[in-house]
Amino acid sequence: MGGSGVQAAVEWLAAVSPDPDACRREWERDPLGVALLPAGRLWDVLILPGELGCRTLDVITRLVGRPGPVLVGFGDARMGFFVPPGTAEHWLGTGVRTVGGGAWIVVPCPDRTSGAVRWLVAPDGAGTLTDASLLELALHEAAAAPAGDAGR
Template sequence: MPGAKTAAQWLASVAPDPEVCRLEWERNPLGIALLPAGRAWDVLILPSRLGHPTLDVLTRILDQPGPVLADFGDARAGFFVPPGTAARWLGTGVRTAGAGTWIVVPYPGRLSVGGIRWLVPPDGSGTLTDPALLELAMHEAAARLAGQEES
């Protein structure tokens, strides 16, 4: 993936020791590292039943949404949003990772070995998804899901 090194540097910049993070990505057979949320980004975590349709809506209206992760078993999707969002988020059914929390992050550009993976990898520039836009996309996705259930 072009820019994987730049994206990895951006992600690792939040680690207490970015060099240790890089080594962890190299040494871990799954290519994952544990990184603190709340510094350069927070993560809003949606159940995949809502997360994947929300990502579909976002990709229709944005050229490049912020990074999005899928967890083990594709049960959840995590949207990278500006720091501080988790502390202010009021939506129900959405988990948050902000200041004081850590998340598992795969190396950008490395193929997943059955675990956590990027649905939208970071581009290295710091692009994040606007939380208001994410909320609107969630509402549209939820309305579509509700309409499908009524059919």
């Protein structure tokens, strides 16, 4: 992502912070740093187990090209898909952790692609999110496919 794309992503993410200026300053001082941001205002996050998340991301990418933001963390054991606000409240799937209104999530600087928590798909700064219905369909396809076969 280019410099202006990173800046737009910083502004988009920081907008949900109780103190957007402090959030931006933290990322500017330490680009490998993270911020704790509230979910539920501009986005919710659905967290999948790592292997299933990778297969799901493969399916989504095949269908739409570029999904909304996707985080990976905890030794690649979990992947977080950014979806429209309100999704977490209505999600019924099992094995998926939801982060919505009233919850907070660790978010790295938008250009961070290495470290304990990093972006697999960085925010585009325009607010693009993964459609929850598309994520559900991709999740079903990925879960039904033998390991390593999703997206083929």
